[in-house]
Amino acid sequence: MKAAGMTARRQNLVSCHNCHLLCDAPVPVEKQVACCPRCGSTLHSRKPNSLMRTWALVFAAVILYLPANLLPITITSAIGVTQTDTIISGVIYFLHSGMVPIALVIFIASVFVPLMKLLILIYLLISVQRRSRRRLVDRTRLYRLTELVGRWSMVDVYVVTILVALVKLGAVARVDAGPATPYFAGVVIITMFAAESFDPRLIWDVMEDDE
Amino acid sequence: MSLSELIACHECDLLTRLPELPPGGCAHCPRCGCLLQRDRPNSIEKTLALSFAGLVLFIAAVSFPFLAMKAGGFEQHSNLLTGVWLLLEQKMVLLAMVVLLTCVLFPLAGILGLLYVLLPLHFGRRLPRAEVVFRLVSHLQPWSMMEVFMLGILVSLVKLGHLAEVIPGISLWAFAVLIFVLAAQAAVLDPHQVWERLEALR
Numbered sequence A: 001m002k003a004a005g006m007t008a009r010r011q012n013l014v015s016c017h018n019c020h021l022l023c024d025a026p027v028p029v030e031k032q033v034a035c036c037p038r039c040g041s042t043l044h045s046r047k048p049n050s051l052m053r054t055w056a057l058v059f060a061a062v063i064l065y066l067p068a069n070l071l072p073i074t075i076t077s078a079i080g081v082t083q084t085d086t087i088i089s090g091v092i093y094f095l096h097s098g099m100v101p102i103a104l105v106i107f108i109a110s111v112f113v114p115l116m117k118l119l120i121l122i123y124l125l126i127s128v129q130r131r132s133r134r135r136l137v138d139r140t141r142l143y144r145l146t147e148l149v150g151r152w153s154m155v156d157v158y159v160v161t162i163l164v165a166l167v168k169l170g171a172v173a174r175v176d177a178g179p180a181t182p183y184f185a186g187v188v189i190i191t192m193f194a195a196e197s198f199d200p201r202l203i204w205d206v207m208e209d210d211e
Numbered sequence B: 001m002s003l004s005e006l007i008a009c010h011e012c013d014l015l016t017r018l019p020e021l022p023p024g025g026c027a028h029c030p031r032c033g034c035l036l037q038r039d040r041p042n043s044i045e046k047t048l049a050l051s052f053a054g055l056v057l058f059i060a061a062v063s064f065p066f067l068a069m070k071a072g073g074f075e076q077h078s079n080l081l082t083g084v085w086l087l088l089e090q091k092m093v094l095l096a097m098v099v100l101l102t103c104v105l106f107p108l109a110g111i112l113g114l115l116y117v118l119l120p121l122h123f124g125r126r127l128p129r130a131e132v133v134f135r136l137v138s139h140l141q142p143w144s145m146m147e148v149f150m151l152g153i154l155v156s157l158v159k160l161g162h163l164a165e166v167i168p169g170i171s172l173w174a175f176a177v178l179i180f181v182l183a184a185q186a187a188v189l190d191p192h193q194v195w196e197r198l199e200a201l202r
């Protein structure tokens, strides 16, 4: 009983996504959306087209992930010497100069987190589509994690913008944003949207079909 | 049993009866462990106080330079807005928009939106469209990233250290405090309570 439980959907109830008010499930009327009586959000039992949308966004992010990591993210000119850096070469540079904590921050935020997030979302999508009954709680936790950490990937975008804005010291030094920057910002923003469009309730829906 | 005693977990859809919460206590979903509700005493008043503090700090953080850098007789200051302006001048419209939205406009809209909803609510009133504003505030919250920007400033500080002399600006301190204030604000805000009070005043 505890594992299966009674869900709102089974009781013909809908919980508002925004204010969590429990309402009677709206009777579907053509070309009309039901709105939450308290906050006005559109009511739906599950996020509409959650799987398709998330897949599309994950694919888009995977495609952008390549140029984001392969193209240079900064172009530094100092005292006549021009140097281009990708995210990874930046990390390696920090490692060589002994700034291990900074190297770790950039590596985790810019390389590891976006990749993990995409892999986790792909795993969640596939496991939901295969109607897996295993590790429901762990998978919900994984989802919560992707929602929580995604924003920190933005740090490299900010570092680039700060460098560009700040290093304008005439002939001495300047930093320009490399072609990877918009791709990288795209990866972060699109994966955030992807995590938002995934509905964790789909993980648990398989329990209802048992009975 | 009436519907108001029940709550559906927003991560697994399980229907649960909400227990009477002890002061400061919280209820978790028995099935997936997601936080259902936390008792936050004086939530509205605390959030209001933190929002006012946040507004003052925000103005300071945005208008003063956060870093200054000196090299070869040149000196360059930058605050958030001039930084965005410099990006625009270099035709990086997309990046400028991302920074402007996530570090200036969304956080500001979040603070002002909360004040718009909560200040009248404290006096038992509601302004027109308060529920639309409050809904927007909760949608914008994940997109306001000042704490990430702060980390960006710290990384840049270290990164620039070998190029030139870098001087942390006043706004860096305002930034640092603001991040704690915003985190505290998110922790004391009880959306459930706000929705109930808004509904009662309709």
Ligand SMILES: [Zn+2]
Pocket (backbone or CB within 6 Å): A016, A017, A018, A019, A020, A021, A036, A037, A038, A039, A040, A041
């Ligand atoms: Zn609602």
Ligand SMILES: [Zn+2]
Pocket (backbone or CB within 6 Å): B009, B010, B011, B012, B013, B014, B029, B030, B031, B032, B033, B034
């Ligand atoms: Zn749950």
